[in-house]
Every structure is written in structure tokens, then in C-alpha cells.
Amino acid sequence: MKKTIQFLSLSAALLSFVACTPGGGSSKGGSNGSKKSAAEKAYVAPGELDEFYAFVSGGFSGQLYTYGLPSGRLLKVTPVFSQDPQTGYGYSEESKAMFNTSYGFVPWDDSHHPDISQTNGETDGRWVFINGNNTPRIARIDLTDFETKEIIEIPNSAGNHSSSFVTENTEYVVAGTRFSVPIPQRDMPIEEYKGNFKASMSFISVDQESGEMDLSFQIRVPGYNYDLGHPGRDKSHGWFFFTTYNTEESHSLQEVNASKNDKDYVLAINWKKAEEYIKAGKGVKEKTRYAHNRVNEKTHTSETTWKEEVLVLEAADFPGIAYLIPSAKSPHGCDVDPSGQYIVSNGKLSANLVVHDFNKIIDVIDKKDFDGEAYGIPVLNYEKTLAGIVEQPGIGPLHTEFDGKGYAYTTFFISSEVVKWKVGTWEVVDRQPTFYSPGHLCIPGGNSRKPEGKYLLAMNKITKDRYLPVGPELNQSAQIFDISGDKMELILDFPTIGEPHYASAISAGRVAPNTKKIYRLADNEHPYVVKNANDARVERKGNEVHVYMTMIRSHFTPDNIEGVKVGDKVFFHITNSEQDYDLPHGFSIIGMNNSELLIVPGRTTTITWEPKTEGVFPFYCTDFCSALHQEMSGYVRVSQPSTDVPLRWGLDGEWKSAK
Ligand code: RUQ
Numbered sequence: 001m002k003k004t005i006q007f008l009s010l011s012a013a014l015l016s017f018v019a020c021t022p023g024g025g026s027s028k029g030g031s032n033g034s035k036k037s038a039a040e041k042a043y044v045a046p047g048e049l050d051e052f053y054a055f056v057s058g059g060f061s062g063q064l065y066t067y068g069l070p071s072g073r074l075l076k077v078t079p080v081f082s083q084d085p086q087t088g089y090g091y092s093e094e095s096k097a098m099f100n101t102s103y104g105f106v107p108w109d110d111s112h113h114p115d116i117s118q119t120n121g122e123t124d125g126r127w128v129f130i131n132g133n134n135t136p137r138i139a140r141i142d143l144t145d146f147e148t149k150e151i152i153e154i155p156n157s158a159g160n161h162s163s164s165f166v167t168e169n170t171e172y173v174v175a176g177t178r179f180s181v182p183i184p185q186r187d188m189p190i191e192e193y194k195g196n197f198k199a200s201m202s203f204i205s206v207d208q209e210s211g212e213m214d215l216s217f218q219i220r221v222p223g224y225n226y227d228l229g230h231p232g233r234d235k236s237h238g239w240f241f242f243t244t245y246n247t248e249e250s251h252s253l254q255e256v257n258a259s260k261n262d263k264d265y266v267l268a269i270n271w272k273k274a275e276e277y278i279k280a281g282k283g284v285k286e287k288t289r290y291a292h293n294r295v296n297e298k299t300h301t302s303e304t305t306w307k308e309e310v311l312v313l314e315a316a317d318f319p320g321i322a323y324l325i326p327s328a329k330s331p332h333g334c335d336v337d338p339s340g341q342y343i344v345s346n347g348k349l350s351a352n353l354v355v356h357d358f359n360k361i362i363d364v365i366d367k368k369d370f371d372g373e374a375y376g377i378p379v380l381n382y383e384k385t386l387a388g389i390v391e392q393p394g395i396g397p398l399h400t401e402f403d404g405k406g407y408a409y410t411t412f413f414i415s416s417e418v419v420k421w422k423v424g425t426w427e428v429v430d431r432q433p434t435f436y437s438p439g440h441l442c443i444p445g446g447n448s449r450k451p452e453g454k455y456l457l458a459m460n461k462i463t464k465d466r467y468l469p470v471g472p473e474l475n476q477s478a479q480i481f482d483i484s485g486d487k488m489e490l491i492l493d494f495p496t497i498g499e500p501h502y503a504s505a506i507s508a509g510r511v512a513p514n515t516k517k518i519y520r521l522a523d524n525e526h527p528y529v530v531k532n533a534n535d536a537r538v539e540r541k542g543n544e545v546h547v548y549m550t551m552i553r554s555h556f557t558p559d560n561i562e563g564v565k566v567g568d569k570v571f572f573h574i575t576n577s578e579q580d581y582d583l584p585h586g587f588s589i590i591g592m593n594n595s596e597l598l599i600v601p602g603r604t605t606t607i608t609w610e611p612k613t614e615g616v617f618p619f620y621c622t623d624f625c626s627a628l629h630q631e632m633s634g635y636v637r638v639s640q641p642s643t644d645v646p647l648r649w650g651l652d653g654e655w656k657s658a659k
């Protein structure tokens with residue numbers, strides 16, 4: 001107990017130390033020969049476009065935010081794991097199935113690591129994958145329209161943290177569990193954790209045409225905690241590396257009990273070898289249950305498929321698929337350099353950064369020169385796999401990325417800085433303070449074969465004095481460094497939404513040309529679509545009233561509806577008939593218990609409304625769409641069930657009614 005308190009007060013002391021360092025925001029002239037000031041480097045003039053897209057996770061907001069680099073402009077909020085009243089995501093009938101899980105309807109998650117799809121080890125701008133940490137899930141966002149198209153639940157996992165990282169041809173999205181649990185879940189004493197709880201590493205295959213995910217197999221490994229992971233690339237392609245902590249397998253007061261071992265492990269998985277076993281018919285199909293939610297592109301409607309089994313390979317039973325490499329104490333990030341040779345394990349409780357050499361790992365494996373085993377998995381020798389050590393670079397290393405020019409950049413949470421060091425010589429060449437306590441950092445393509453190492457985005461957990469005070473809860477903060485010169489230069493500081501947990505970034509040219517401007521109305525196969533306003537209508541089915549409505553500048557068809565009764569459930573199925581870029585319309589009616597809808601051109605979306613009292617209730621367009629936006633409105637008349645007001649609808653005095 002005493003030790004913990006010492007460690008905590010040390011951290012607190014260091015934190016308050018960095019937090020008191022004045023200014024620092026105006027670091028002077030990078031030595032890259034450029035005469036531009038920091039402000040000019042981050043300045044993107046009005047009407048000009050950013051060089052990079054940065055996909056920043058929202059952490060506990062559950063969403064994905066797209067920012068432009070270097071301007072720091074927020075370009076888009078893509079709702080992923082959380083309901084979004086701005087668009088109706090998670091409230092509309094079409095999108096509700098996205099939140100189905102074996103735990104029921106879960107409209108929130110903790111999104112941590114967005115990763116961009118890759119081809120030949122380079123980011124390709126097709127999809128972004130992101131993990132839901134709390135109720136284990138992986139989502140796929142399509143970068144043609146920046147919408148979430150798919151969410152797959154991960155069974156036998158708990159705290160889906162070492163996720164969602166893609167292999168170099170997007171063969172798999174890989175998801176590691178943070179917590180170990182009884183598998184299958186069952187009622188047992190917590191104290192019997194050690195030796196009984198297990199962990200699963202999930203390999204989710206990706207269809208190269210559609211992007212659709214499928215849980216291909218799981219590898220069952222010892223009951224440690226698995227923190228982060230990254231794929232091998234180039235020479236180490238076919239491997240995947242995860243950091244472990246709590247190799248002590250403690251179940252309580254982990255800050256002490258999971259920090260006892262001087263070394264934890266890097267778990268190296270040879271997934272190509274696992275594929276060979278599977279091809280040979282090995283592995284066990286285990287019963288389980290999980291949801292796979294997909295958007296049907298023709299109807300823009302999500303559907304859930306329930307899956308009942310998963311193929312499992314017990315790592316200890318299949319030689320050659322898993323190895324444990326002793327590494328820096330309680331490592332957090334696990335990062336692989338662009339050549340695939342070096343694996344950096346960021347030991348957050350270690351004084352040094354430890355780098356392992358893939359060639360040496362293979363050499364030791366080939367010679368079967370093992371230092372014993374743990375739960376049947378060979379343990380390699382620390383010294384024999386060591387590439388080098390970055391000596392005392394800072395305190396509390398968390399994550400490392402690469403610039404493609406031979407340098408690595410590591411964040412230090414406690415000493416609150418980014419440190420640049422040279423891959424191969426392991427010498428520190430530069431350090432810059434961040435404000436304050438960075439977690440992840442992102443260099444566009446910084447976890448690929450070909451980083452685009454011009455900017456570095458540091459994502460900070462503590463903001464304190466960086467912005468005008470707004471009460472006890474402060475937005476977290478991101479900072480952009482220009483890393484094109486020898487020295488890093490801080491050029492911009494901007495607040496973020498939720499926790500800017502991690503980001504992945506890509507040059508704009510790999511995404512922008514492929515983005516959609518509209519959905520073609522002709523291709524809309526939604527069952528409630530109205531392609532011609534003359535077909536707009538209202539139908540009653542028992543106490544359900546279905547409104548088939550269209551919207552175009554600047555009216556709804558119909559805009560008058562009568563004959564709705566208290567106790568009815570009204571479904572507004574609304575089609576945006578526009579076929580012009582950037583012309584959404586909104587819809588909302590008084591007393592809605594869900595959200596508005598924001599409907600983009602060519603789409604049909606449904607929202608329900610259950611009127612509680614009689615009266616005449618206005619609805620209106622919520623998106624300022626035209627000069628006559630304020631005129632874009634209508635009325636629904638609601639009567640008591642005992643009345644005989646007929647169901648009819650109209651526009652401009654022309655009424656229609658059901659035959
Ligand atoms: S982990 S701040 Cu959730 Cu990405 Cu290191």
C-alpha cells in the first residue's frame with residue numbers, strides 16, 4: 001500500500017510541476033530552414049483545404065471526429081457507438097439495430113483506437129475501424145460518406161482495448177481483450193482468477209470489396225491484461241504483437257498487485273501459422289452468441305445477424321502460434337517501426353524504452369532457445385531479443401509513432417513531453433513539452449510502412465490553463481507539432497470533444513476524391529421511399545399511422561395531416577427528394593421523445609412519434625436549408641380516439657384520403 005502512495009504522490013508532484021511550467025506554447029523557429037512562424041504553419045486560409053484528414057476518437061463520447069491538419073478544424077462528427085440527436089443516428093428506425101448486442105441495446109461505448117485500412121502496408125483511405133472498449137465491439141466507417149456501416153460484437157472479450165488495428169493488407173482487424181474473464185462466462189469466485197480466467201485475441205477478416213467484417217477465429221491466451229497491439233509489417237508481416245500487464249494475474253488493488261513483476265511480456269502471435277492450422281481443420285468451434293449489425297446500402301437500413309459460434313485455437317495446443325517476450329515493466333503501447341524490424345514496448349513503469357528486434361526473435365524461435373514457458377507458451381529471452389534501449393528518455397512512456405525518416409516519437413505522460421529518438425542508435429535527439437500529459441500521438445501513416453511525417457498530433461489528457469476556464473470540466477486538448485525539421489515545433493493547440501484518445505491520419509488526396517456528394521434517389525430501395533411527391537400518402541394499420549412524406553426546398557408533402565388519434569404510433573418515413581450537394585433537410589415535431597432527423601439528399605429515414613394529447617401540432621425543418629426555410633413546416637391534427645375525424649392529408653388545400 002505504501003508503495004502505491006509513494007508512486008502516486010511522485011506522479012502528482014511531477015504533474016503539478018509540469019502544470020506550473022509557464023507558457024511554452026510559443027516554441028521558437030524550427031531549424032528546418034523555413035522562415036514561417038508557427039501561426040503561419042498552422043494557418044489554412046479561408047477557402048483553402050487542409051493537407052490531411054485526422055480521425056480522432058472521442059474516447060468516452062463513443063464517436064469519431066474528423067479534423068483537418070494542420071488547421072485543427074473540426075470537419076465532421078461521425079456517430080459510431082453513441083446515439084446522436086443531431087442526425088437521428090441510434091434514434092431513427094433505420095439505425096437502431098446498430099446498437100444490438102448480446103447485452104441488449106447498448107447506445108454508448110468508449111471508443112479508443114481508430115485505424116485506417118491499409119494496402120501493402122500503406123494507408124489507403126477506404127475505411128476506418130474503431131473499437132468499443134466497454135461492451136466489446138468493432139465498428140467500420142466508410143470513408144466515401146463518413147458513416148458507420150457495421151458494428152460487430154466480440155464475444156469472449158472484456159474491455160476490448162488492444163484494438164482495432166489492421167494488418168498490412170487489411171486481411172484482419174485485430175482485437176485483443178484488456179481484461180481476462182471466465183470463458184465461457186460463469187458464476188465463480190473472483191479470488192480464483194489466477195490460472196482460471198482467460199483472454200481471447202480476435203482476428204476479424206475484412207472483405208476486400210465490401211469491407212464487411214467476419215470474426216474468423218480467436219486465439220485463447222493466458223489470463224493477463226492485454227493493453228495495446230500492432231501488426232507486424234514488411235518483414236514481420238504475418239505477426240501481431242501485444243503488450244501485456246498484470247502478468248501477476250491479480251484481481252484487486254492492481255495499481256500495486258499488477259505492478260510487482262519487474263518485467264511483463266510482449267505477446268507475439270504468428271497469425272499466418274494460425275491460418276495454417278485452421279486450413280488443416282484444427283481448432284474448436286465453441287458456442288457463443290454475438291450480434292453482427294450491418295447497414296444495407298440499398299435501403300440504408302441496419303440489420304442484425306445473430307452469430308452462435310466462434311472458432312478457437314488454444315495457443316498452448318498449437319506450437320508456433322504464440323510466444324512471450326519479457327519486456328519493460330507494465331508496458332502500455334506496442335509499436336512497430338515502418339520496416340517491421342523493431343517492436344517498441346513502452347514500459348510505463350520502466351525508466352527505459354525497450355526495443356525488440358524481429359530478426360532476433362525469429363532466430364531464438366528457430367533455435368528453440370527458450371527460457372521456459374508460461375501456461376504452455378514458450379518464453380523467449382529478454383537479452384537475446386533486445387534490439388536496444390532508449391535510456392532514460394522521460395517518465396511514463398505511453399505510445400510511439402514513426403516519421404519514415406528514421407526517427408521515432410514517444411509520448412511521456414508523467415514528464416508531459418514528446419521525445420524524438422533515432423531508430424537504430426536509440427539516442428534522444430529532441431524533446432518538447434506538451435500541455436499536459438499526452439496519451440497517444442499520431443503522425444499520418446505513423447503506424448504503417450510509409451509514414452507521411454510532416455505533422456505530429458499529441459493528444460493530451462489534462463488541459464488546465466490552456467483555454468479560458470469553463471467550470472470544473474474542461475475539454476481535453478490536442479496539439480500539432482511540425483516535425484518536418486530537426487526539431488519539433490508546436491504550431492497549434494485546440495480543444496477536442498470527449499477524450500481525444502487516439503487518432504490516425506492520412507493525406508487528403510487519398511480520401512477526398514472518393515467522397516460522395518449525394519445518394520442517388522433512383523438507387524433508393526428503402527421500403528418506404530417516395531420517389532415522386534404525387535405518391536406521398538398516409539396509411540393506417542390498426543393504431544399505427546405510416547406517413548410517406550417527401551421534403552424539398554421549401555416544403556413537405558403532405559404538410560397537413562388529420563385523423564391521427566391519441567394512442568396512435570405515427571411513423572414518419574421521410575424522403576429527401578433533393579439531388580444537390582449539401583442539401584439536407586431536417587424534421588421534428590413537438591413532443592418527440594427521441595430526436596430530430598437530418599436527412600441527406602436521396603435518403604429515406606423514419607422516426608416515430610406518439611402524441612399524448614389532442615390538438616394541432618406543428619412540425620418543421622430543422623436544418624436551415626433555403627431562404628424559405630422558416631416556411632418549411634406543417635401541422636398534424638390529433639383527435640381523441642372516440643371521434644370520427646377521417647384520415648386525410650394535403651398540400652396547398654388539395655386533400656387526399658385513403659380509399
Ligand atoms: S490506450 S493513452 Cu486506451 Cu490507447 Cu494509451
Ligand code: CUA
Pocket residue numbers: 553554584585586621622623624625626629630632
Ligand atoms: Cu428544409 Cu430547412
